[in-house]
Amino acid sequence: MMNIILKHRTIRKYKSDEIPEKSLKQIIEAGTHASTTGNMQVYSIIISKDKSIKEKLWEAHFKQNMVLQAPIILTFCADFNRFVKWCNHRKASPGYDNFLSFFTAAIDALLVAQNVALAAETNGLGICYLGTTTYNAHKIIEILKLPKGVVPVTTLVMGYSDETPGLTDRLPLEAIIHNDVYQDYSPETIDSIYKERENSGFTKELLKINNKETLAQIFTEIRYTKKDNIMFSNKFLEAIKDQGFMNNEM
Amino acid sequence: MMNIILKHRTIRKYKSDEIPEKSLKQIIEAGTHASTTGNMQVYSIIISKDKSIKEKLWEAHFKQNMVLQAPIILTFCADFNRFVKWCNHRKASPGYDNFLSFFTAAIDALLVAQNVALAAETNGLGICYLGTTTYNAHKIIEILKLPKGVVPVTTLVMGYSDETPGLTDRLPLEAIIHNDVYQDYSPETIDSIYKERENSGFTKELLKINNKETLAQIFTEIRYTKKDNIMFSNKFLEAIKDQGFMNNEM
Numbered sequence: 001m002m003n004i005i006l007k008h009r010t011i012r013k014y015k016s017d018e019i020p021e022k023s024l025k026q027i028i029e030a031g032t033h034a035s036t037t038g039n040m041q042v043y044s045i046i047i048s049k050d051k052s053i054k055e056k057l058w059e060a061h062f063k064q065n066m067v068l069q070a071p072i073i074l075t076f077c078a079d080f081n082r083f084v085k086w087c088n089h090r091k092a093s094p095g096y097d098n099f100l101s102f103f104t105a106a107i108d109a110l111l112v113a114q115n116v117a118l119a120a121e122t123n124g125l126g127i128c129y130l131g132t133t134t135y136n137a138h139k140i141i142e143i144l145k146l147p148k149g150v151v152p153v154t155t156l157v158m159g160y161s162d163e164t165p166g167l168t169d170r171l172p173l174e175a176i177i178h179n180d181v182y183q184d185y186s187p188e189t190i191d192s193i194y195k196e197r198e199n200s201g202f203t204k205e206l207l208k209i210n211n212k213e214t215l216a217q218i219f220t221e222i223r224y225t226k227k228d229n230i231m232f233s234n235k236f237l238e239a240i241k242d243q244g245f246m247n248n249e250m
Numbered sequence: 251m252m253n254i255i256l257k258h259r260t261i262r263k264y265k266s267d268e269i270p271e272k273s274l275k276q277i278i279e280a281g282t283h284a285s286t287t288g289n290m291q292v293y294s295i296i297i298s299k300d301k302s303i304k305e306k307l308w309e310a311h312f313k314q315n316m317v318l319q320a321p322i323i324l325t326f327c328a329d330f331n332r333f334v335k336w337c338n339h340r341k342a343s344p345g346y347d348n349f350l351s352f353f354t355a356a357i358d359a360l361l362v363a364q365n366v367a368l369a370a371e372t373n374g375l376g377i378c379y380l381g382t383t384t385y386n387a388h389k390i391i392e393i394l395k396l397p398k399g400v401v402p403v404t405t406l407v408m409g410y411s412d413e414t415p416g417l418t419d420r421l422p423l424e425a426i427i428h429n430d431v432y433q434d435y436s437p438e439t440i441d442s443i444y445k446e447r448e449n450s451g452f453t454k455e456l457l458k459i460n461n462k463e464t465l466a467q468i469f470t471e472i473r474y475t476k477k478d479n480i481m482f483s484n485k486f487l488e489a490i491k492d493q494g495f496m497n498n499e500m
Contacts, residue, residue, distance in 0.1 A: 002276070213341060227345070234498055
């Protein structure tokens, strides 16, 4: 188990081999064993294999090739639709059309997704998370015909790996843990925790290719710009509202 | 690995035994191997052992006894503070004070939390997620001295179990998966997927204790009421804004 967790690598190239139905079922079943708030299970998993759906998802995910390559795309959704329908059908008045309920359901969906990712890796499969899910949530809602009460929060592509990438580097453990209360970072601490990453051959190569002075500039000026972040923030908040999760007044 | 995932039980009673420092380090280390958006690692883990901090957290988590019982409380935070400090220190202008960035960091924190939960269970420990983290985020921010750019999104209590609960029941797999696109639920489907849960001895006992006609009413009228959800939605949105994640205008 520790071994599976420690060996995790993101896979971006996939063979066309299908995933046996039995394995897929076991993997999704493992997902459902994750903790869920009040045992409400307020999430859904959309399993997309159909070529035309995958092509549409590929566009929504900025045409990343692995979306077409991998045999299966799993979209994890915060889902209060099922629960609300149940309440309405059982003489109960649901009050789950607010931001807290959205976030509660998003937590459910994300814990399930990580269980599914690890179960897939245990079964010899490769996975990749698609952060683009929240960027284009409104498009994915349309493609997957998600009703009110349902918002996609993350996506896993899954299949047999056609590459053997190395482990991704991580900041030293001290960088991300705090004892008892938060200890804020001094400039010296920032220097020390980012040192190894900044001095790697991979970073030097990146700086050369992108013609930037610092690795941080590659993030702020190319990969995750303020302009894009604000645009996608507004689109995502609009999608959350459109799906009925922003009725925060009594 | 599958065995660890399938055996997961939430533990609400803990022995006072300490967790060996070496085990804790391995467990947290396993957390850092989770996928993270763009390898930014925009999360932090606050490890609270100190009695007075634990007492304050216990109050913020509605005085659930396990918060005092368990030797360790881990608060998982969406954290752009460290990354932004790094950018500012490296001639890069960060644009991460918006909702998308908060949600991206929350995803990072939640995937890490689930890795930590499974790694803990692999090491013979019990865990329990505290959904109350988002309810009282503003109080937890104060207790743990979280600076701008940091919002707590979930909490794990962790320790050696002092009980042996059974597995929690789950809806049938068909209830939570959809093929290719979302298939909405008919009243007949709702009846069928909730049937087993509604007819269990546990549910019948709950209805009797709470003097309610349906299980759904226990959720809407007692456990997760509209009034509470709206109050906590507004508090949580305010905390996200106060921590500097709602600057969504150019």
